Amino acid sequence: MSINIKPALGKMRLSGVFLLYLVTLCNSNNVDTVSSDIKLKNVDRIIDCTSQLVKVTGKLTLENTGNSPIKNFLLAIESAAIDNLAFVGVKDSNNKDLRLIDTTVKGYNYVKFLRVELKDAINAGSSAVVVAEFVYTKALIPYPTAISQQEEQLVKYNGNLYFFSPYYVTSQKTNVILNTKNVESFTKVKPFSQVEGTLVYGAYSNIGPFTEKELSVHFKNNSPFLTVVRIERLIEVSHWGNIAVEEKIEIEHTGAKLKGPFSRYDYQQDHRSGPASVRSYKTLLPASAADVYYRDTNGNISTSNMKVKKDSVELDLRPRYPLFGGWRTHYTLGYNVPSYEYLYHSGNEYLLKMRVIDHIFDDMQVDELVTKVILPEGVHNIKVNFPFAVTRIPDSVHYTYLDTQGRPVISFKKRNVVENHIQDFQLRYTFPNIFMFREPLLVVGSIYALFLLVIVYVRLDFSIHKPEHPHKD
Incomplete structure (x- = not known):
């Protein structure tokens, strides 16, 4: 259940107390119980640690051991992983997305629960297969936390076995x-094995509900540990055929911090320097996308290349300096797209369909995304639908040339954003x-008024007395 509260411009916002009441009321309706009729007959899980993100995919075989059909089931996320969880998605055997609803279970306040609504009920004595995907950010911790320019980066993953x-x-x-064979240490619970860059655990039989056992892996990972600390995305809509998009991006290398001095000479001469x-x-x-620009406070950044493909425009962005652990950079990226495509x-009645965010880099993680949509002056009756939960920012007004009432600005933000x-x-x-035609008429009217004033000024005589003309003899 979701409630979309969209107050009109200039109207009084609902008080914080009333909003808190609404949220409490909604959450109180989503209380579930754990059905004893559901069992997981088999779970095949893959934990992908090859990038800075941890992607967990689980193929679940649900079994109905009861006497009545099952229309939904619960997913649970342990308390230690809640803060790092960025995305959850579930598909059925036909690769169709299933609806997820936040819920609670009495007595398990420390666990995050999601109710998964099945498209087809599971009859008594039958089973069904679903695939659940979880994406975690900042689940790989650099260890050691600081390295020199020549050292490899080691990280630790701590999860549930x-x-x-x-x-x-x-x-x-x-x-x-893993993306390497170099594993410093890992949890060893029989049966287990190591095959190249993969650790295999299980099969484990008869595991009870809410069972936790630490899984720890310490290994080499030199993948780009880039985090977009903040991105402000501005979308300006024009009914004259163009939509302008501008992004102000701040990026930080969140891997192991650089210890000691940085030698640009060694970095340029040895490709193994700074892995x-x-x-x-x-x-x-x-x-x-057209008219693409890429600049920072110093001006245009020329160390970049653009390649136009069939389905995208690929930008190879190269900052003014390489990024080591703890280093930051910020820049502005902008482009135009034709409005008829969106x-x-x-x-x-108009409908705007655009992406919440663009692909910034592979396996990206974004701490905070702020998107602002500037609509033409005179727009009203605004309604917004989002594909996932976001936080609405109070609407505002933006003024530009020839505006009289200002252009409405719809803003929202979201934390912990990934490619999904x-x-x-x-x-x-x-x-x-x-x-x-308001602005063209304003221009025409202004020019007409200017000419009219000139005509009036030239035709009228504003002198105090008339000059005396000489008499003719």
């Missing part, structure tokens, strides 16, 4: 995929087409 579930698990197996540093990364823009209308959040939001509004 077993699939954390409110249900009894008959059999489960876990594969931990954990970031020299460049690729950003993907829409295929119709803006649809029927009469005076590259989805479209929908913004509907009403805009009388006659308003498109």
